[in-house]
Structure formats: structure tokens, C-alpha cells
Amino acid sequence: MSMIQLSPPTHRLSQDLLAAPGGFAWWYFDAVDANGNGAVVIWSWGLPFLPGYASGSRKGKAVLPASRPSLNVVFYRNGKEDFYVLQEYAPNLATWDGDSHWQFGRSQLRSFVQDDERRLEIDLDLDIPGCSEPLNAEIRLHGSARKPGPDESTNPTHDWSPLVGPANASVTARCGDYTFEISGRGYHDRNGGTVPMHAQGIREWVWGRIPFEGFERIYYVVWPHVGEPQIQGLDILKDGTTRHAPRLRVEVGRLRKSSIRLFADDALWLTVKAPHVVDNGPFYWRFLVDAQAEGQNAQGVGELLYPDKIDTDLMRPLVRMRVHRAGLKNSMWLPLFSGPKAGRLGRLLHSWMG
Secondary structure, three states: OOOOEEOOOOOOOOHHHHHOOOOEEEEEEEEEOOOOOEEEEEEEEOOOOOOOHHHHHHOOOOOOHHHOEEEEEEEEEOOEEEEEEEEEOOHHHEEEEOOOEEEEOOEEEEEEEEOOEEEEEEEEEEOOOOOOOOEEEEEEEEEEEOOOOOOOOOOOOOEEEEOEEEEEEEEEEEEOOEEEEEEEEEEEEEEEEOOOHHHOOEEEEEEEEEEEOOEEEEEEEEEEOOOOOEEEEEEEEOOOOEEEOOOEEEEEOOOOOOEEEEEEOOEEEEEEEEEEEEEEOOOEEEEEEEEEEOOEEEEEEEEEEOHHHOOOOOOHHHHHOOEEEOOOOOOOOHHHOOEEOOOHHHHHHHHHHO
């Protein structure tokens, strides 16, 4: 049984996932340019990283994803985090309409196919801890809708699907005096599962997507607790056609698997190095990566995850410092980890004197 199943992009996640104890559903967007700038948005129910979610499941007290909606927004400038917020909402403040429209508080998100083109429209309006003005952002993506490849099928345990081929993306954001703007290649996918992330037999994974000229190259390497890794590699061409790489094997570097080489039928298929660690945590790392394939060099996004380390007792208080629970009591340290990187200490002191 595959630990993660690549499914057709035409297969929509079912809202029944919201009633699966310890399950999850999330949608992902990122954009990168050639200067080390980038943006990530994740909207979700049952995001495994939320404090208390995985630990409750481990203790036999799993809650429903419907009770834990959240929105994560991160901007990177010159290869470093420049803005961060992970906001959790009361269940009545988040809605999901037919896998094409979502609302989190005042923020609206839409993902749809029109004339064989995938479009993503995100309009953010959310309060930032310690900031007197909200974050307002307009995010747009468009590219050929991905067409399914052969042998793609669904798996309710963990169902994953990239949704777009090579795509153009733009981000324009403002939060008080802070501004951020980027235009570059964008990416959009989604994940859903009925089984908690830590209970899927996954020891660790690396994932990444590289925007090469003429195609998007995506890799997913999943190591089980016992046995050989499950490897998926695919290209999405300009017209949305999916091309799968045959018989992949992986070679990894020593340091956090921040460098890997993938071979298809013993021919080098992709080389990835991660000089910029932009999110460094106890169970999750995000990289801006440099990659080479088919005579091209490109910069993309990669990640490394250890599911068993999510939401441990030792790390949970530290993760709580980064999660803004809208309208509820939060960590006194929250302003130090949220909003624009510049001015966080001042906002923290102001909140204490408040």
C-alpha cells in the first residue's frame, strides 16, 4: 500500500474528511523568483502542525478536522523569512464550498478550472498579532490545468495531487508600513487523508517542486519505518500533460537530506541542493532549493518532514508561540514570531505594556 497516493487532479477532496478523527485536508500555494524571494499560503482543516492535534490522537482523543481550521501565510525575501503568520479560526469562521471556494474569517480563496486553465485567486484580510493594521494581500496564479497521468488513483489514507502545470503567479501584500511584492513561477496542490499523519507508517519525507523552462518537475520521496523508500517523480508540461519518471532511486546527502540526487533507469534525473533553510523547526524544514536537470538550472521549493516528531510534549509550548488563535488566549510571546520580521521585538514589548 502506498503511503502517499498521487491521484487525478479531477478528483476533488470530499468534505467527509472533516469528520475523520485525526484526519486532514489542506491546499497549498507557493511562488518563487530568481532572487531568493518567495511566498507560501496553506489553508487547511486538521493541519498536523497545530498544537495538541497530533498528541490528542496519539492519546486516543483525536478531534475532528472540522474543529481546527487554519490559514498559514509566509513571505521570504533574499532567502530568509520576512513575514509569518499561522492563524487558527473558530470552526464557524471557516467554510469550504465544493473544493473551489474557501473563506477564513475575512479572507477569501478560490481555485477553479476555466477553459483548461487552472486559476487561483486569494484575497487575504487577516489581523496580525501586535500589528495595528491587518495584512491585506492579493495573490493570483494561472497556468494549464494538470491532466492526469496513467495509473493515478485515489487513496483516502493520504491523497495528494498537483493541480497546475508551469504557472505564473503574483503576490502583492501590505501590513501597515510593510509591503511585499513578487512575480514568478507558481505552484498549487492539495492533500487529504483520513488517517493522522503520524499513523501512516512514514518515518520522514522530502518533497520539492522545481520550475524549469517548459515544465514543472516534482519529486516526493517517502521513507517508511521499515523498508525501501517510496519515490514519485513527475513533470507537468506547458499544456498540463503529466509525464511520470520510471523506476526512480534516490541518493541523499548527510545533512538533513538537504541535498539529493534522483535517478530514473540509472540516468540522473534531478539534482537538488538546499542552500537556504527558510523554516527550521523540530519536525519540519522548508528550503529554497537550487536544482539541475536536462541541462537547466532553476530555483524551487523543498521540504523535509518527520511525522513522529510533530506535536511532542517538549516542543508543543514552542509551537504555540507561533500560532495565533483568533479571539482566544495566546502565548505572550506570539508577537515575537508573527507578522513582519522587522519590528517584532518592539511589538512584543508594546503588547506586554498594553
